[in-house]
Amino acid sequence: MNAEELVLLVRRRIESRYQRILFVQKELNRLNALAKLEPALNTPAQRSFDDFVFSRINFSVYKKIETDEFNLLFLEGLGDYEDAFYLKMFSMNREEIRKTINNGYVKAGPFYLCRKPGPLLLSIMRTLHTSLEFAPVLGREEIAEEEQIMAVAEILNGQVIRHDDGTETRLFMPKTDKKDNDAGKDPILCGTFYPLGKACTIVLI
Numbered sequence: 647m648n649a650e651e652l653v654l655l656v657r658r659r660i661e662s663r664y665q666r667i668l669f670v671q672k673e674l675n676r677l678n679a680l681a682k683l684e685p686a687l688n689t690p691a692q693r694s695f696d697d698f699v700f701s702r703i704n705f706s707v708y709k710k711i712e713t714d715e716f717n718l719l720f721l722e723g724l725g726d727y728e729d730a731f732y733l734k735m736f737s738m739n740r741e742e743i744r745k746t747i748n749n750g751y752v753k754a755g756p757f758y759l760c761r762k763p764g765p766l767l768l769s770i771m772r773t774l775h776t777s778l779e780f781a782p783v784l785g786r787e788e789i790a791e792e793e794q795i796m797a798v799a800e801i802l803n804g805q806v807i808r809h810d811d812g813t814e815t816r817l818f819m820p821k822t823d824k825k826d827n828d829a830g831k832d833p834i835l836c837g838t839f840y841p842l843g844k845a846c847t848i849v850l851i
Contacts, residue, residue: 647788652798657807659783660817660837660850662723664809665715667848668841670776675842677702708771709760711751716758720747720774727774728781735773736766743770783835783850799835799851807837815839817850 647655680702711720724740732740750767751758760767789795799819807815815837822832835851 649794649797649801652784652788652794653801655788656783656798656802656850658718658722659726660807660815661809662718662726663780663783663837663848663850664807664813664815664839664841665719666726666775667778667839667846668811668813670778671841671844671846673776703772705763705768705772708768708775709763711758713753713756713758716751720771723774725785726780727777728779731777731779731781735777736770746770778848780848795834795851802835813840 721744724744729740732738732743736743738746746767747770750762750764751760753759784795784798802817803819805817807817809815817835817837820833820836833849833851835849836847837850838845838847840846
């Protein structure tokens with residue numbers, strides 16, 4: 647890929663990260679509001695907050711998913727996580743996860759419909775939707791030379807990405823300590839997202 651193609655790929659992957667962060671923020675707000683209405687949570691002997699959260703997960707959102715969202719988060723979005731993530735969470739590799747999703751859904755007009763919402767499939771969909779353990783937006787298999795990474799970062803440095811909901815994400819190259827001998831581990835490009843007006847900065851490259 648040339649630098650322009652890589653920039654388009656990065657922007658697409660930034661969008662998928664924003665959508666996940668936004669969904670998690672909405673879920674936290676919803677659960678916090680519900681928790682205040684649950685008197686049982688004030689008595690720890692009855693049940694934990696984790697139990698409460700699990701009992702309030704809305705798995706119905708995975709029965710019918712718009713095509714654009716399905717592609718962004720659950721097909722293309724498989725590249726948002728490292729291979730090790732899938733092994734840790736499911737003891738499955740990336741292609742096994744992809745096959746499970748493809749077998750679990752059927753395209754019907756502008757939607758993907760869940761054929762049969764079994765526990766494994768729903769667990770995969772929920773985890774992909776809410777995990778923030780993101781991989782770098784560019785994998786080593788997509789970068790021929792280190793110079794390409796810097797070229798892409800420099801093109802994106804200072805850019806503002808506007809999402810469909812009007813929220814802006816600001817990209818920047820963080821300043822690093824030139825004396826650091828292990829500079830290869832320093833972040834090259836970061837993004838500050840503002841889901842529901844709350845700043846969230848993550849490393850992108």
